[in-house]
Amino acid sequence: MKTKPHILWLALLSLNFGILAGCSDDNDNDNNPVDPTPPVSDVGVDISEATTLSAQIEAVNIDDKTQASVDFYLSNANGVAVIGLDKLDSIATLGVGIAKLGQPQPLLPNKDAVADYNTKDQMAEGKEWISYINNEVAPGSGAGTKAATEWQASIETSCKLDCIENLGSGHYRYTFSKALNGYSQFEGLDTSYDANATTRIYLELLPSSDSDVTKKLINITYDFVPATGAVAKADEGRQLIDPQQSCYRCHTADLGDTEHRLLMHGGKRFNFEGCVMCHTTYSGDPETGNPIDMATLVHKIHQADYKIVGHGGSMHDYSGVNYPGEIADCQSCHISDAATQAAQYYIPGNNSCLSCHKDKISQAPNTWNGTAASLFHDRELFPNAWANSCAGCHPDSNNPKGASLIHDQLLQTRSSIKDLYGMSLSAVTLDTDSLTAAIDFNKLNTFPAQNNAIKALWLVVNGKPDELTRPANNGQHKLWDISKDSSATRGMLPSDQVSLSMDGSKLTATISDVNTADFGTPAAAVVKAKMIVCANHNTMTAVNCDSDEADTQVEVMSANALDLTGANASRAIVADESKCQACHDSEMQQRIVDAHTLAGSAATNANFAPGNDKCGSCHNPVSATALTDGSCNSCHNNDTVAYMGADIYHTAGADHIKSFRTANNTLNYREMVHSLHAGTRTVKGMGAPRDETTYPQSAANCQACHDAGQLDFAGLKKENSQLVATVGATADGQVTELSPTVATCAGCHSKVADWAGHAREFGGVVEDNASAGRIYKAGDETCYYCHAEGQAYGVIKLHKEASQK
Known part of the structure; x- marks a missing residue:
């Protein structure tokens, strides 16, 4: 089965055939027969010299013995062929996966219960990816009380160059090391080859461990139907979310941000549609017994209720995550019409349903067998759902939204x-x-x-x-x-x-x-x-x-x-x-x-x-x-900390400033927001515990909050200074004065003493003992000459450079 042949490749092959035909000698044909397979012709930039890499899967072939091969074209960002992949001494990352779209499979410990339920209930179920390559993994180090042997979907990562064939001019063929029916088969897990099922190929590639992942890391997927050889139509696949609209509305898509990027598994995987091929309904963490399917993983991480041991026996504990949105609002991530199958989240699934209803699980009777079906069929636990009969969970013509009608x-x-x-x-x-x-x-x-x-x-x-x-x-x-x-x-x-x-x-x-x-x-x-x-x-x-x-x-x-x-x-x-x-x-x-x-x-x-x-x-x-219309900073302003602890009429006075209200604990709205998102705030606040913010982006990314033109410092030039507690103050009223731009920077760059000299050179004020009152005069700072947006050392430019170091 071949699809999307590359025009340049065909042209070069035609040229090669023409040269061979033109140079042949008819009289010698009998004694020197022409090899019907032309020699490989490599035209392009060598992979050792390529500064960028891109790949396109062009063809997949699965023969009658279920031996699968994948043809792909490797190029640079300009589309020029990249040659020499097969001649590398070694390659850091080369992995290929293959999965079919089929009925959800159960976790190994629950396979009998789920299988029994599936035979009884044939109501609407969403399809899931089932990898043809799977392992059965026993608990290792770090095993907990719920440890159990689990199935885990996988991809092929060890064959690398041994499975690569050079087809010429940037074209390569990867042939799986085994036929699809030659990989491990497990009772209760349906991994039989299905030529009529939508099938997905995943390819990951990084030439060397020191390659720039922002320019050379490849993660691509390709959906097709083996029986027809056609690329899968949109309605034949499974894409429930658009990561750009869902994940990256909070997280960063910048692979150069080494601290906050969503680059997993040793820094080689970021493609969401590739992730779901292994994070399947039947994959589990053997050390904890927790499912690792994408629904459970994402739902429970954002609820701060997830732990897995993971590869190498290292614990990953997400209990410190603070999701800043409404967790019950499914459409925060499952945005209507954002993806082709966005509406499929309406269809209930064993793991996805259990991933959120922790309160109901705690109320489950002793007879509960661990499945969603057993739990949700309890009418006393879910009266609202049962008020709509079966359609309270399972979509039908009367209620196409199913359980999402309630969600x-x-x-x-x-x-x-x-x-x-x-x-x-x-x-x-x-x-x-x-x-x-x-x-x-x-x-x-x-x-x-x-x-x-x-x-x-x-x-x-x-x-x-x-x-x-x-x-x-x-x-x-x-x-x-x-x-x-x-x-x-x-x-x-x-x-x-x-x-x-x-x-x-x-x-x-x-x-x-x-x-x-x-x-x-x-x-x-x-x-x-x-x-x-x-x-x-x-x-x-x-x-x-x-x-x-x-x-x-x-x-x-x-x-x-x-x-x-x-x-x-x-x-x-x-x-x-x-x-x-x-x-x-x-x-x-x-x-x-x-x-x-x-x-x-x-x-x-x-x-x-x-x-x-x-x-x-x-x-x-x-x-x-609103958060940005001025209503918040009407109270949270430059003098707020001076009001704290004052009499009921809020007569402002420096002697009322609490000793803990330092620059990174001031209550001015701008600095408060900056310090919260930067993680520099040092007190719990108002006498009550406050969880640390888990901001999923770099605090240096100004454009995560600010639009173009909003950081011209026009307002800062006209503001008053701030009085805050002196670092190390032991009593109320020990105060430091910070001019407005200095105070703004101090929200994140809390070690003001390290850069106070630079600020003073340009009119800034850092007065360690401000008990005698303010000395700064509005407009004296000239920081905006260099640091305003668009200037030579503008804040956006400087912060962007800092975040990429």
Whole structure:
């Protein structure tokens, strides 16, 4: 079976035949017969001189004895043939695998239970890859209490050059060392050759151990159907995710990032579609007894609930992983229509189902045989699924989503609530003693106070946080609950401070006793509306907040933001919200509630009530409207640590700065985010334990969060300095002053003393004893001349170079 012949190769072969024919002597034909096989003609760049490598599988042949061979073309990045592979003395990595697409196979310890279930239930099952090359592996060093002999899918890696044949001009043939039916066969594991099954070839190649993996490491796959010789059609394969949209939205695809790249098995494998050929349903870790199929591996790693011993007896413990998204949101990774078989994750599988339902496994009866079928057929453990009969797990024409109908309920609930309660701001007016805002609802036309599903409707105002002289009390950040009528009690707010009126779908709120000076520059403020709606994720509807059915809350933000003059808000955005959501997803706001709520008892609830200017405006999680719109750094600003521990009115003072609030523990939003993602933060925070962040990219990759043009330092040039605790401080009030750019860098580069001299040469301030007050004057730093984006030593350029060292 041949497919996709390379044109250059055919041309060269034709030329060779022509030369032989032209030079032949008819009179000598009988005595000197021409060899029908022309000599190999090698034209191209030698592999020892090639700076890049690329490969393309062009043909696969499986004969009637199931002997398989793979023809591939090796070239450089420009498509020029690379010759000499077969003449190397040795090769670091050359592996080839072959697998068929078939019914999921069981783990060895559970093969009888799963096989028994499969004979009874012929409902929809997704197909899985089954390798023709497998091993039975006994536990080795590091074996635990659940150790057991396991099957493991594999590829052929030992034959290397012995299996390579040079076909000429960059074309090579790899012939497997055995026929497919000659590899180990195991009872209960169906590895019989199936010519009608979609079959995948995997090829990995790296010429030498010191080859640059970013330019020379090859991982490719090729899907075909042996019976027809055709390349497999899209609907004949199995691709459930698009790694670029799923894995690499958080992880890096840069193989040059040696610390964070997804390059596995000794630095030679990164191709996801190659990984799934060995990480199959039936492959297990013999030392722990844990499955190593891709679903279990990925699901449980992201739940911080996975350990395997792995090759060489080394333990891999992922209990320290902190996934920053909603683990129950399947579509964070299984994105609809992103891959050809994206919808196949709807089909339940033994290992994939068990990989997440740890709580149900702990409740399983003693008769449980270890399979998903036995567990999920318990109607008391899974009443919601059984409410839809068999279709609660197995997709059918009535419910094509199967169990994913339940998995997606939270996502669908949020989506439908946001659609129903969507809103926008149409007007904002700030007078000398009042603030008026008009909110237009998309579909709601009843007074919010009459809707018992609305828990709160906040009008949030965020003044400019980097004002050199901010309003007293950090008062530029305020919020009011405007969901209730004027007679409602609002914590410590006067009941007559807010008046409301409703005209059709427009709600107008007027807030009196507002001091215009509280907000700093009106045109620099950001005004948004934020609604909290109670819902039930099973029915995916809004419900009474006081009812037992209210099991989730949905945050609905206004579609737009205005400033205090009524114009569209125009505050400079210095980070990309969509990039934050790529890892944290769109519901990050809802998961930071516990981290910010200081109202731990009824006695403190009054002080921390939302809308209470004393504490509640800042110390309430409902105040944040997005991660990058300024609402977070309205509180988390240059002077925040000076407010900590001050009196209830937050009179700022350096003597209040805690001794542990050093440069990499400041609460200014920018430095806080940097230190969290860089892993330089040194305290747990707020007296409660906080897990270390497991950021999956290099902290030096500025573009993971920032778009082009956002790092011009324009804002930094105008900011005030920061007062932070002196390194090694033993008492509150021992403070150091850092100019704004210095403070920004210190979030990651926490050993400030090592580079303070350089900063001072260009106007930066590192004043170890700042007890006498600030000495820095805004604008004195000239760091941006060299380090702003696009400059000779711009931050993006420097950090990129640093991450590749």
